[in-house]
Amino acid sequence: xxxxxxxxxxxxxxxxxxxxxxxxxxxxxxxxxxxxxxxxxxxxxxxxxxxxxxxxxxxxxxxxxxxxxxxxxxxxxxxxxxxxxxxxxxxxxxxxxxxxxxxxxxxxxxxxxxxxxxxxxxxxxxxxxxxxxxxxxxxxxxxxxxxxxxxxxxxxxxx
Numbered sequence: 001x002x003x004x005x006x007x008x009x010x011x012x013x014x015x016x017x018x019x020x021x022x023x024x025x026x027x028x029x030x031x032x033x034x035x036x037x038x039x040x041x042x043x044x045x046x047x048x049x050x051x052x053x054x055x056x057x058x059x060x061x062x063x064x065x066x067x068x069x070x071x072x073x074x075x076x077x078x079x080x081x082x083x084x085x086x087x088x089x090x091x092x093x094x095x096x097x098x099x100x101x102x103x104x105x106x107x108x109x110x111x112x113x114x115x116x117x118x119x120x121x122x123x124x125x126x127x128x129x130x131x132x133x134x135x136x137x138x139x140x141x142x143x144x145x146x147x148x149x150x151x152x153x154x155x156x157x158x159x
Contacts, residue, residue, distance in 0.1 A: 041067035
């Protein structure tokens with residue numbers, strides 16, 4: 001049973017299924033709905049500058065899913081990524097621990113990775129450190145070249 005609430009979706013049994021079983025078939029019980037929610041969240045993206053829609057769905061351990069989309073602003077650095085939007089909604093609702101996140105874009109046959117800011121947002125530092133290269137720090141990172149890749153869909157204004 002799905003219980004729709006503003007900004008969240010409850011996926012019954014998600015935590016129990018994933019924790020007690022590790023088979024691919026059983027994980028699809030919660031993975032496919034999570035991916036579907038990230039794709040749905042992408043539809044609400046506000047991206048008049050980059051024209052690059054992103055949606056995220058964050059799964060809490062109790063099965064609640066928080067969705068987010070990217071929200072841009074004319075002052076580019078004030079925009080929000082989909083991942084941070086979903087995490088902020090979850091944290092403001094009292095959640096602090098999560099099981100998984102799904103991220104969707106309009107790129108055809110391409111995986112996108114969270115930006116460095118989102119990765120930092122996902123992980124609170126504990127004071128320890130490691131020496132790393134940029135590739136180690138941001139493997140499969142998202143950059144300007146990704147905005148030029150072939151897209152599966154376009155936004156309403158045709159871009």
